[in-house]
Amino acid sequence: MSKVKTGIGRRSFIKSVSFAGGGLLIGFNWLACKRPNEDGVEEMVLEMPEEWFEINGYLKIGDNGVVTIYSPNPEIGQNVKTSMPMIVAEELDVDWDMVVVEQAPLNTDIFTRQLAGGSQSIRQGWESLRTAGATARQMLLIAAANQLEADVADLTVDKGVISHKGSDRKLEYGEVAKAASQVAVPEEVELKDNNDFKIIGTSRKNVDGKKIVTGQPLYGLDVYKDGMLIAMVVQPPAFGMQFKSMNADEVKSMPGIVDVFTIDTYPEDMEKEWSDTAAFSKLAVVVGETTWQVMQAKKALNVEWELNPDLVKKMQILEKSAGMDGTSGLENTNIHATLMAETGARNSEVVRRDGDPEAEFKKASRIIERTYTCPFLAHNCLEPMNFFANVTEDKAELLGPIQTPEYAEKSVNKRLGFELEDIDIQMTRMGGGFGRRLYGHFLVEAAVISQKMGKPIKLVYSREDDMTNGVYRPAYHVTYRAALDENNNLTAFHVNAGGIPESPLFANRFPAGAVDNYLAESWSIDTNISVGAFRAPRSNFIAGAEQSFLDELAEEMGKDPIQFRLDMLKRAENDPVGEKNDYDPARYAGVLEMVREKSNWGKETSNVARGVSAYYCHNSYVAQILDMSVNGDQPVIHKVTCAVDCGIVVNPDAAKNMVEGGTVDGIGHAMYSQMTFKEGEPQHNNFDSYRLIRHPEAPKEIDVYFIENGIDPTGLGEPPFPPIMGALANALYKATGKRFYNQPFINELKSGVKVKG
Amino acid sequence: MAEFNITINGKEQTVDADPQTPLLWVLRDHLNLVGTKYGCGIAQCGACTVHFNGTAVRSCQLPISTAANNEIVTIEGLSEKGDHPVQKAWLEHDVPQCGYCQAGQIMTATALLKKNPNPSDKEIENAMYGNICRCGTYTRIKAAIKTAAKSEQS
Ligand code: FES
Ligand code: FES
Numbered sequence: 052m053s054k055v056k057t058g059i060g061r062r063s064f065i066k067s068v069s070f071a072g073g074g075l076l077i078g079f080n081w082l083a084c085k086r087p088n089e090d091g092v093e094e095m096v097l098e099m100p101e102e103w104f105e106i107n108g109y110l111k112i113g114d115n116g117v118v119t120i121y122s123p124n125p126e127i128g129q130n131v132k133t134s135m136p137m138i139v140a141e142e143l144d145v146d147w148d149m150v151v152v153e154q155a156p157l158n159t160d161i162f163t164r165q166l167a168g169g170s171q172s173i174r175q176g177w178e179s180l181r182t183a184g185a186t187a188r189q190m191l192l193i194a195a196a197n198q199l200e201a202d203v204a205d206l207t208v209d210k211g212v213i214s215h216k217g218s219d220r221k222l223e224y225g226e227v228a229k230a231a232s233q234v235a236v237p238e239e240v241e242l243k244d245n246n247d248f249k250i251i252g253t254s255r256k257n258v259d260g261k262k263i264v265t266g267q268p269l270y271g272l273d274v275y276k277d278g279m280l281i282a283m284v285v286q287p288p289a290f291g292m293q294f295k296s297m298n299a300d301e302v303k304s305m306p307g308i309v310d311v312f313t314i315d316t317y318p319e320d321m322e323k324e325w326s327d328t329a330a331f332s333k334l335a336v337v338v339g340e341t342t343w344q345v346m347q348a349k350k351a352l353n354v355e356w357e358l359n360p361d362l363v364k365k366m367q368i369l370e371k372s373a374g375m376d377g378t379s380g381l382e383n384t385n386i387h388a389t390l391m392a393e394t395g396a397r398n399s400e401v402v403r404r405d406g407d408p409e410a411e412f413k414k415a416s417r418i419i420e421r422t423y424t425c426p427f428l429a430h431n432c433l434e435p436m437n438f439f440a441n442v443t444e445d446k447a448e449l450l451g452p453i454q455t456p457e458y459a460e461k462s463v464n465k466r467l468g469f470e471l472e473d474i475d476i477q478m479t480r481m482g483g484g485f486g487r488r489l490y491g492h493f494l495v496e497a498a499v500i501s502q503k504m505g506k507p508i509k510l511v512y513s514r515e516d517d518m519t520n521g522v523y524r525p526a527y528h529v530t531y532r533a534a535l536d537e538n539n540n541l542t543a544f545h546v547n548a549g550g551i552p553e554s555p556l557f558a559n560r561f562p563a564g565a566v567d568n569y570l571a572e573s574w575s576i577d578t579n580i581s582v583g584a585f586r587a588p589r590s591n592f593i594a595g596a597e598q599s600f601l602d603e604l605a606e607e608m609g610k611d612p613i614q615f616r617l618d619m620l621k622r623a624e625n626d627p628v629g630e631k632n633d634y635d636p637a638r639y640a641g642v643l644e645m646v647r648e649k650s651n652w653g654k655e656t657s658n659v660a661r662g663v664s665a666y667y668c669h670n671s672y673v674a675q676i677l678d679m680s681v682n683g684d685q686p687v688i689h690k691v692t693c694a695v696d697c698g699i700v701v702n703p704d705a706a707k708n709m710v711e712g713g714t715v716d717g718i719g720h721a722m723y724s725q726m727t728f729k730e731g732e733p734q735h736n737n738f739d740s741y742r743l744i745r746h747p748e749a750p751k752e753i754d755v756y757f758i759e760n761g762i763d764p765t766g767l768g769e770p771p772f773p774p775i776m777g778a779l780a781n782a783l784y785k786a787t788g789k790r791f792y793n794q795p796f797i798n799e800l801k802s803g804v805k806v807k808g
Numbered sequence: 809m810a811e812f813n814i815t816i817n818g819k820e821q822t823v824d825a826d827p828q829t830p831l832l833w834v835l836r837d838h839l840n841l842v843g844t845k846y847g848c849g850i851a852q853c854g855a856c857t858v859h860f861n862g863t864a865v866r867s868c869q870l871p872i873s874t875a876a877n878n879e880i881v882t883i884e885g886l887s888e889k890g891d892h893p894v895q896k897a898w899l900e901h902d903v904p905q906c907g908y909c910q911a912g913q914i915m916t917a918t919a920l921l922k923k924n925p926n927p928s929d930k931e932i933e934n935a936m937y938g939n940i941c942r943c944g945t946y947t948r949i950k951a952a953i954k955t956a957a958k959s960e961q962s
Contacts, residue, residue, distance in 0.1 A: 127906060128904075128905035128906030128907070128943050129905075130905070254902075256899065256902050257902055257904055257907075259904075259907065260898075260899050260902060260904060261890060261899065263904045263907035263910050263911075264883075264890060264895040264898045264899060264904075264910060264911075264914060265843070265883065265884065265886075265890040265895065266841070266842070266843015266844070266882065266883030266884045266911045267843065268842050269907070270845075270908060272836075272842070272845070272846060273842040275837075275840065275842070281837075306809065306826065341825075341829075341833060341837040341838070342833050342836070342837050342846075343825075343826070343828075343829045343830065343833040343837070344826070346849075347826075431942060432906075432908075432942060433845075433847050433853065433855060433906070433908045433909050433940065433941075433942040433943075434845070434847075434906070434908045435846070435847075480906070480907065481906060482845070482906050482907070482908025482909075483906045483908060483942050483943060484906075485942075513849060514847065514848045514849055514850075704902055705902065708902065708903075708905060708945065708948065709905070711944065711945070711947055711948070712905050712943045712944035712945060713944070714944070715944025715945075715946055715947070716942075716943070716944045719944065737848055737849075737850050737852060738847075738848050738850070738852035738853050738940060739850060739852050743940050743942065744944070744946075745937055745938075745940060745946075746932075746933045746934075746936040746937055746939070746946050746949070746950070747930075747933035747934065747937060749944065749946035749947060750947065751929070751947075752947065753947050
């Protein structure tokens with residue numbers, strides 16, 4: 052048992068929380084209390100209590116023992132709405148079947164870091180969630196001790212039933228909830244030993260599962276309120292362009308259309324938050340009664356766009372410096388490629404240097420050099436961007452899908468001038484996030500539109516609006532070089548990485564620390580295309596590139612690719628080079644060893660091509676082995692074996708689901724997806740031409756294994772995503788005899804690769 | 809605008825809408841049935857799948873004028889208590905991540921099992937080709953369909 056002070060975020064544990072039962076919640080209804088029991092089949096219905104008692108900001112207990120736990124963080128499919136309340140319930144010592152989960156609204160008085168990003172919800176919430184549960188438990192025990200006239204030390208709890216040692220007296224949580232809500236918050240509480248966990252480490256079903264499979268309203272797009280109008284925006288067709296004029300009046304008379312106007316979401320003098328990334332500030336807006344009517348009006352709206360002189364000039368100068376004269380300044384994918392290949396590395400900066408890599412490269416008997424690239428990507432959350440806003444004279448109510456409610460609140464404060472306490476932000480379940488909904492311009496747009504209309508509105512992006520709106524994963528480019536001596540020993544390693552508009556380099560990650568002479572360089576090239584974090588930012592490219600290069604290097608050195616990595620990790624563990632290495636070599640090696648064993652590495656069957664990869668990011672370690680074959684020009688993924696070290700696994704089956712999803716997502720994006728540009732215009736605007744992975748292309752089987760080490764949990768939303776791209780590239784090589792350097796790999800596969808016979 | 813009679817989940821309804829309005833938006837904007845999702849609007853993602861006289865169709869492509877006077881079943885009407893074997897299998901395998909695509913996946917899967925009660929892996933993959941899951945729950949979807957097929961046979 053460990054003691055923790057409850058002082059951190061103390062206001063969290065103070066009672067009388069005002070938000071409970073707030074009118075805007077998407078509808079806490081009886082279905083919330085119906086869910087499958089643990090075999091997933093039978094349905095269990097909880098009786099609601101007559102009265103609730105707030106024990107602290109995280110939970111309330113009913114007079115009949117039913118517990119409501121508020122899940123603080125936004126749910127984007129990473130399962131925190133189930134796993135975070137599980138952690139509270141564990142320390143509360145309550146029967147999980149008695150728990151009802153509700154999404155908490157933004158409330159910075161109670162919760163810290165209500166953000167979905169960086170795979171940090173569980174890691175950073177671990178202690179506060181446990182403390183919240185343990186504090187409530189302690190208050191219930193104190194109340195029970197008072198009632199029984201006994202010592203707290205003589206009380207034990209099992210599943211919400213308090214028993215007195217030495218007598219057979221028992222009290223249920225529901226019976227002492229009222230008294231507990233009056234108890235002073237303890238200064239210090241005890242947390243459980245890991246060995247005593249009863250809920251953490253057991254698989255619990257998604258708390259929204261039943262609602263999802265029966266089509267109940269859950270998502271932002273499902274919000275319909277009385278008197279609500281639908282709003283859609285019309286944005287410039289190309290990056291580098293801006294609004295000039297439009298035929299608003301003709302469109303206003305169309306059926307169902309209420310108004311047509313422009314907004315300036317982010318006026319120049321507004322102080323922006325980091326999350327206010329938006330390619331286009333001035334937008335045309337159509338407001339009407341129904342979505343279809345607004346969509347028709349959008350089509351009829353004739354907007355004239357013009358070049359934004361500053362933006363195109365900036366690109367013309369940049370392109371000229373690379374020897375391209377007379378360009379339009381609107382961006383093209385082929386110009387991007389030229390810029391990255393020709394000028395990028397010329398301007399690189401050294402980020403880390405160990406030993407004397409330059410000298411070793413000069414002495415080398417062999418140098419292996421390879422370059423890898425990837426395109427821009429759109430996030431393509433299946434639920435397009437949207438938000439509900441009801442801005443009145445004195446209050447801004449906002450409801451919808453947002454990964455960064457706390458920052459969005461600041462943006463609304465700055466844009467509309469409302470005090471923070473007059474801004475109410477509530478989160479719906481989200482139809483995907485992947486980083487896209489970190490950037491809440493759509494929330495601000497909704498607020499501005501609602502204010503202008505003086506009415507509640509729901510802003511809806513069409514798929515086309517969503518896909519062409521920017522905030523893309525940047526395009527990246529990296530060159531690796533390795534110096535080998537006459538005995539085929541690796542003597543120096545050089546990585547030079549860049550992109551538009553940022554570099555994917557992590558200078559202190561493996562193989563830094565494992566090579567005596569190491570050089571890491573970085574560069575970037577400006578763009579008018581807006582970019583943002585995309586599931587495992589930067590890692591989502593550099594992992595695959597690095598792991599492909601190491602594979603090729605191992606082959607050149609005549610080594611088994613797993614053993615090669617393990618040898619390097621041993622070196623990093625026993626005698627690390629440099630001091631800033633930001634990974635734990637032993638944990639890294641642990642997942643590689645596990646995946647080697649679980650996949651029967653080395654005993655592969657002849658018609659299956661295998662590739663391996665391992666990576667560390669967002670505090671977790673993942674190793675993957677991918678088995679595939681190529682049928683004509685069609686890749687067929689038979690199986691992926693994953694070994695994961697994320698410390699304690701809170702909800703094992705859901706964690707497996709997350710690893711499976713990350714694996715499929717990584718294969719999909721590396722193999723099929725890309726966003727290209729012509730004269731600044733995104734060349735794909737819907738799923739007919741933008742390829743996402745589909746059912747037949749997914750692995751036939753995915754096996755997931757977790758390292759059990761009892762270490763405090765780290766995240767899982769991102770770590771399984773980057774490394775699989777390397778395993779895929781390495782397996783493709785085994786299947787075709789050809790190395791794949793440029794994502795999406797399907798392009799090279801289709802352009803006539805001969806399958807190795 | 810025109811009036812249309814349409815039977816949704818066994819209930820006759822009258823809707824006043826432009827004849828070209830896709831059933832998807834009639835369901836969502838007019839009838840408050842939001843289980844049917846918008847993902848692409850061009851029949852590429854499957855999020856809007858409903859049953860049209862028992863066949864899985866993309867409601868984003870089905871004008872109300874065509875849907876009228878036919879039998880439509882949406883995710884809300886698939887079973888009375890949410891206990892259709894496919895829904896149960898979905899819960900048993902805890903398929904959803906974000907969950908947004910799942911109504912469409914379930915509607916396509918139930919139509920498949922009606923036609924082909926014991927589909928092979930390949931038949932499942934092909935039947936489900938038009939339903940994108942951005943979160944990548946494909947392996948669980950397949951497993952759930954097989955479980956549902958088994959339970960329906962027994
Ligand atoms: S919304 Fe109909 S198929 Fe995508
Ligand atoms: S579960 Fe998120 S799109 Fe399928």
